[in-house]
Amino acid sequence: MKQPSAAHHISPDDIAPPNALEQRIREIERARIARDLHDELGAQLTGLGMVLAQLRENLEKDRVTILAQTEYAQQLISQAHDSLHSVIDDLYPPVVEFGLPDALAWQCAAFNRQSGLACTFSPPLQHLPQSLGSDDFLTVSLLRILREALNNSLRHAVARHLRVDLLIDDQQLQLTIADDGQGFDPTTASGQGHGLRSMRQRAHLLGGQLQLDSVPGGPTVVRVTLPVAP
Ligand SMILES: Nc1ncnc2c1ncn2[C@@H]1O[C@H](COP(=O)(O)OP(=O)(O)OP(=O)(O)O)[C@@H](O)[C@H]1O
Ligand SMILES: [Mg+2]
Structure with missing residues (x-):
């Protein structure tokens, strides 16, 4: 530890x-x-x-x-x-010890195995800035957001494929989870469970934003964007 x-x-x-x-x-x-x-x-x-x-x-x-x-x-x-x-x-998921990119990659592979749903993870091309490299709170929060989004796709989306992308540049970190399922209307979904609310709350606690894009019949994209201190 x-x-x-x-x-x-x-x-x-x-x-x-x-x-x-x-x-x-x-x-x-x-x-x-x-x-x-x-x-x-x-x-x-x-x-x-x-x-x-x-x-x-x-x-x-x-x-x-x-x-x-x-x-x-x-x-x-x-x-x-x-x-x-x-x-x-x-x-406290032990996989947090792997650091952010490897923890997310591990989670996608585990989801693949357990659900049978194809889930492709694209790691960042750039290294994590040092300030974030050892931030376990960041890793555990993003891991939990990822788990909730994957579970939602599994339970509600009737998806065939999921894509998870982690992008890092000098200004921001972006985690995107996209499924090719049946979509939903986000304005009427709030209040049905506590998953979407807690994802949003976790993003805010990290000083970032969570954006949810979905329409009935279309794909669902969950995107967390966080500013990165130089
Ligand atoms: N990827 C998705 N595809 C289709 N519908 C979705 C997706 N994600 C969420 N939803 C819809 O939004 C609703 C709210 O999601 P939320 O995660 O807040 O609650 P839940 O999954 O129903 O329950 P909980 O997460 O509390 O166990 C869901 O019930 C579902 O109707
Ligand atoms: Mg949920």
């Missing part, structure tokens, strides 16, 4: 209190994490406890039952591991 340098030390006075919308989104995320922990890890641990209790009872009896129960216990441990990794990934 990278340690924050002393030059970037943040005192509590520097942190603005969250506004009502931010607080609401935080509570929704915390509730989801709590639900995941309860439903998945909780159920797996309960199952594991029951298997161990039965194992003790059966120790005197037949080997076949004990073998089957041991295998089941191993399955539960492996599922609990998967749940743990998924909660960790939601809290």
